[in-house]
Amino acid sequence: MLTPDNDKRLFLLDAYALIFRGYYAFIKNPIINSKGQNTSAIMGFMNSLLDLLRREKPTHLAVVFDVGGIQTLRHDYFPEYKANRNxxxxxxxxAVPYIQEILNAMHIPVLFAAGYEADDVIGTLSRKAEKQGYITYMMTPDKDYAQLVTDKVKMYKPASRGGGVEVWGIEEVKKKFGVDRPEQVVDYLGMMGDSVDNIPGIPGVGAKTAQKFIKEYGSLEGLYENIAKLRGKxxxxVMENRELAFLSKKLAKIITDAPVDFIEEKYTVDVPDFDKVKExxxxxxxxxxxxxxYKTYDVEGETASESLHAQISIFDDEGEEAVKDKIFTDISTTKHHYQLVDSDLPIKLLIQNLEKQKQICVDCETxxxxxxxxxxxxxxFSYEGGKGYYVKFPEDFEQAKALAQKFKPILENPSILKIxxxxxxxxxxxSQYGLQISAPIFDTMVAHYVINPDMRHNLDVLAETYLNYKTVKIETLIGKKGKNQKSFKEVDLDTQTEYAVEDTDVTLQLKEIxxxxxxxxxKGEALLQEVEFPLVHVLAGMEQEGISLDTKVLENLSQELETDLAKLEKQIFSDAGHEFNINSPKQLGxxxxxxxKVIKNxxxxxxxxxxxxxxxxLKIKDKHPMVEHVLIYRQLQKLKSTYVEALPKEINPKTGRVHTVFAQTVAATGRLASNNPNLQNIPIRTERGQEVRKAFVAKDDEHLLLAADYSQIELRLIAGLSGDEAMINSFLNHEDIHTATAAKIYSIPTNEVTRTQRSNAKxxxxxxxxxxxxxxxxxxxxxxxxxxxxxxDAYFESYPMLKKYMDEQVALARKQGFVETILGRRRYLREINSRNHVVRSHAERNAVNAPIQGSAADIIKVAMVKLHKILNQEFKTKMLLQVHDELVFEVPKTxxxxxxxxxxxxxxxxVKFNVPLxxxxxxxKNWFEAH
Known part of the structure; x- marks a missing residue:
């Protein structure tokens, strides 16, 4: 927390800078609600705002927005200002209307001024507040604000990438920009320009040269007064770009006399309208x-209690719901009966009850x-809403195994649905205790993945979204991850019971929904029953089986990579003309x-x-030899750290094998993912990457690895789905599709197609x-x-039905909001009608691509289910891995x-298809040889 010189502290937040920052913080895992709405930007912004309120407890606060779609004063004298922004x-x-609505409900002023940018409004208010004795903190990650810093005006940079909050006063700005005074930052920006805002600057003048000029001449004006001292290019x-330089300084200078007033009462931090926020x-x-x-505003006692409990489900003596309008309930406010079963007779009675059920919900605590x-x-176990039972297992393995066997008639009963x-x-x-969960099953995580593939599928999210119920978090029982986290078996029995049965109770309710x-x-039900639910059994077996690893191969490869990296490092230093930290993006840039000066701008x-x-x-690798050397260096370094050094650590001490975990509910396309370790991203296109596959070996001399890979499955699928006869005939006639395509595009016989032409066609x-x-x-x-x-153009002329199919897919997605695979797996494309060209184009590409990728995923999943059944019945061969379009098996030589x-x-x-797969x-002996 800041230690203020006085108690008058004004925080001015640069809205769009924080909103963009919040949005991109979740870009890899966007927050999508049950309506398909992307709420990442709102969540990110609110997290920053609440963190500020908790951390700094400001006395005065306002959030400043740019006025969208209106030209600013800077556009009057430079129309291209910010023209390169996406x-x-x-x-x-x-998100913006929601954020402004939330701010209004929180009684936080929303400010803007037509024709001016947010930084101009913040600059003006900071100067006016300074005159009234305030310390002003400009909350923004934007470095341009540094020019405004004084002893009473500071920059407040929010935490990012694991680092803490940064507060820039005069000394920090001087050190950061290499200037003597913060106001010189505008000269610095004018000299070097800013590609983000399309401020041109002086061509050839970068950060170091700008700092040098400011040290020697004090300002842009000083530079031009001493231009005779410069030499050469x-x-x-500098001479030829005088007008551009002063224009750049004018563009970079933040205005401090915008038409806004600082009325201190208006900015006082007040208590929100909780009902409106809640809505x-x-x-x-x-x-x-x-x-x-509530926690941020320290609202306790009656206010918080009334506000929260007015919205939760309250039961009267008869168990009737008295209030229907609820936001969430939890275990403390929901009527339930969760029972500990910890002796022989109760266990026997429980088993008798379970045997009578058509469906039961089960969950292991470990x-x-x-x-x-x-x-x-x-x-x-649960089989009735609001009720459930918890069976505590002894710590002795043999005793636990004996107890587990008592539940065999339940969990291996084909007449009982296991949820x-x-x-x-x-x-x-x-399975470690000799107990199986046999079909039929209903996995709520997998079911929700089919229903809404873009949402998260963990129990906490599902309970809150569909039941308005907040589950007990495991961290509240065992602590956060780290050396002080305790084991679940150390938790007292009553708490274990409440926590464990809550999970089965909630899961049972979700199943019905x-x-x-x-x-x-x-086709969702069929997709689940015929593919996804059977696949749960298949993947469990594959993960248990694991695969053997030859660590000696990796040790040798590690030494070879060390040598390669050392050679590359010397080469890169030679390219640069001096040594530097290759792993520093800043120094490399x-x-x-x-x-x-590899490229301009x-x-x-x-x-x-x-x-x-x-x-x-990759785009500029042909511009200078150093670029390609850096790319190879990074590739080898990643290979070494991510696979060569990391894989041996993944060997299970009990089995001596590596057991990856296949994620069934991550990729919206239906593809499986691989984690701990990820075996799907080994860069097999390079010689060194291929070497890693040599380390995956058959378990002994009596076994071999067999790798079976679908050939060009996505091309075969698009040919079949589009119905393009020319492409279908190429596959039916067993032609090389890339050569056939090249022949059509270049209008030449297939025997005249060159290697380059085939590569382009591919x-x-x-x-x-x-x-x-x-x-x-x-x-x-x-x-x-x-x-x-x-x-x-020639491609689409050669395959006219392909273009027709693509256009039809986009039109279909625009009409119904989703596309489907051959088995009916849906990919929802809610942004297909977006007014934003970039966003809309991305959705249009997915409208074509998702059915292709998803159908490929469907096909290999069906094959896995069928093979699992055949192999288990007739052979000792085991399916070990699924990587993209490839399956890897361990086969006895016999x-x-x-x-x-x-x-x-x-x-x-x-599956039946009109193009041969x-x-x-x-x-x-190893994966490389098999592949």
Missing amino acids: ETPEGIRT LKQN IFAELEFRRLLENI TAIKALEAELVGIA GQNLKYDMKVL FSHKLNEVK EILFEEL PKKTRTGQYSTSEDIL TVNFGIIYGVSAFGLSEQTKLSRAESKDMI ELEAVQPIIKNTMENA VVEAGVG
Whole structure:
């Protein structure tokens, strides 16, 4: 917390800077509510606001917005000002009205001034507040505000990337920008420009040169008064761009006389209208955030109690609900009967009751997150809402195993439906005790994934969204992660019972809701019963089986990578002309774009640093040898740390094998993901990446690995779904599709197609599925944009039904809001009608791509279910891995001849399709040889 010189502290928040920051903080895992609304920007902004209120307890506060769609004074003298900015994402545009509504409900002033930007309003208010004795904190990540800093006006930079809050006073600004006074920051910005705001600056003048000029000449004006002291190209640049330089300074200068008044009473922090806030949060489905607001404002006693409990379900003596209008309930306010079962007779009676049920909900409590390393602490059962039972298990393994066997008639009974949340985990735990959870099953996590694939599927979120119920958090019982976290078996029995049975009770209720919701998804029930639920059993078996790892191979590879990295480091230093920290994006950016000047007008990040991300470097790798060397260096470094050094640590001490965990409910397309370790991102296109696969081996000399891979499945799917005869015939005639495509595009016989032409055709073939543009194609090939456009046009002329299919898919998505795979898996595209071109285009590409990727996922899942059944009945061969379109098996040598054609045939005929699906299978002692 800040230590103020007085108690008059004004905080002015740069709204859009904080909203953008909040939105992108969740960009990899956006917050989507049950209505499909992206609420990431609102959540991110509110988190920043509440953190400020809790941390600093300001006396005065206001939030300042830009006025959207209105030209500012800066556009009058430079129309291109901010012209290179992308259109605001839909998720931010829709968030702003909600944020302003919440601020009004919280009695926090919302400020703006037509024709001026937020920084001008903040600059003006900071100067006026300073005259009235206030210390003003400008809350923003935008470095431009540094020019406003005085002993009474400071920058307050919110925490980011694990770092804490930064407060910039005069000394911090001087150190950060290399200036003598904060007001010189505007000269610094005028000299070097700002690519984010499209402020041109002086060409060839970067951060270091600007700092040097300011040290020597004091200001931009001083620089031009001493221009005779400059030499060479730099002097020429400065002379020729005098007008541009002063224009840039004018653009960068924050106005401090905007038409806004500082009336201190208006900005006093006040108590919110909790009812209004609650109403908005209910619409947005922000349940935890409401509680955070109460805590932030230290509202206790009657006010908070009345406000919260007026909205929860209250039961009278007869158990009737007295209040229907509720936001959330919890275990303390909900009538329930959860019973501990901890001796022989009660256990016997429980089993007798369970045997009579048509469906039961089950949940294991354990000592660890990793199922194969966990000990069973207890099992909870529910078969009636509001009720349930908890069976405590002894710590002795043999005694626990004996107790588990008593439940065999229940959990392995094909007449009882077993319900659970993430049943795969329970299956793996119970299998260690000789107990199976047999079909039929209903997994609420998997069911919700089919109903609403874009939402999160953990129990806490589902309970709050569909039951208005807040579950007990495990952290409240065992503490947060870390060395002081205790085991669940250390929790007292009554608390264990309440926590464990609550899970089965809630899951049972969710099952009933999801069963009804599945009626809204036309083929959802069939997809679950025939594919996703059986797959839970398949994946549990694969994860338990694991795969062997030859650590010696990885040790040797690690040494080779060390040598390669050392050579590359020397080469990169030679390219740069001096040593530097290759892993520092800041240093790398300065060398590439200021010293070597690899390209003009390089892209910068929001923090003002040059962007050196992989996608940026790939675009400019032909501009300078150092770029490609850096890309290879990063690739090898990642390979070494992520796989070569990390994989041996993943070996399970009990089994001696690596057991990845397949995530069934993550990718909206239906694809499986792999975690701990992730085996799907090994970079197999490179020689060193391929070496990693050599470390995955058969368990002994009597076994081999068999890898079976669908060949060009996505191209075959788009050919079949579009009904394009030319493409279908190429597959029916077993032609090389890329050569056939090249022949059509270039209007030449197939035997005249060159390697380059085939490569270009291959890029188009796969790129079309992902909506590749002429610009994108030119970046992936050596074709110009004009040549790329001609090639795409020729492609669609060659395959006319393909273009028709793509247009129809977009039109269908626009009409119904979703597209489907061949098995009816839906991908909702709620932004398909967005007014934002970038957002809309992304949704349009997904309208074409999702049915292709999703259908490929469906097909391999069906094949896995069928093969699992065949192999379990007839063979000792085990399915170990699924990676993209490939399945890996461990096969006894004695079964190879019989099992290989079965695997190939089952995969190729997993579903009926109008284009032949082809599987290529290989065998070897390790994964590399097999693949």
